[in-house]
Amino acid sequence: MKKRILALGLALVAAATLTGCSSEPDVEPTGHTTTVTVQVQGMSYTPSEIEVPLGDELVVEFENTGTDLHDIEFGNGEASERLNPGETETVNVGVVGEDMDFWCSVSNHRAMGMEGTITVAE
Numbered sequence: 604m605k606k607r608i609l610a611l612g613l614a615l616v617a618a619a620t621l622t623g624c625s626s627e628p629d630v631e632p633t634g635h636t637t638t639v640t641v642q643v644q645g646m647s648y649t650p651s652e653i654e655v656p657l658g659d660e661l662v663v664e665f666e667n668t669g670t671d672l673h674d675i676e677f678g679n680g681e682a683s684e685r686l687n688p689g690e691t692e693t694v695n696v697g698v699v700g701e702d703m704d705f706w707c708s709v710s711n712h713r714a715m716g717m718e719g720t721i722t723v724a725e
């Protein structure tokens with residue numbers, strides 16, 4: 604029984620990995636990495652607009668400098684954990700081939716203004 608559960612778990616991980624690969628945009632990677640620090644100010648991200656050269660890998664160092672629980676979630680499915688105030692997490696967003704939104708998935712934070720955009724610069 605335990606073995607069967609383990610096998611199912613592995614299958615789910617494999618499926619998730621495959622889905623992750625197929626959702627990557629068809630773009631020539633530059634081999635460069637753009638690293639951006641994103642902080643929280645009240646109920647918004649700063650910066651809320653990030654520009655990334657086409658094909659760069661984007662790494663976001665998310666610092667919860669706010670006073671509530673927050674996370675950061677990207678349009679391609681990458682996301683941080685929910686962080687307490689003062690915590691930091693580095694999220695590898697992957698190679699960026701198209702414009703993308705990002706937002707906080709906690710409660711109604713997105714509606715309150717916790718969202719932003721990643722713009723591809725060609």
Ligand SMILES: [Cu+2]
Pocket residue numbers: 672673674707708709712717
């Ligand atoms: Cu939030």
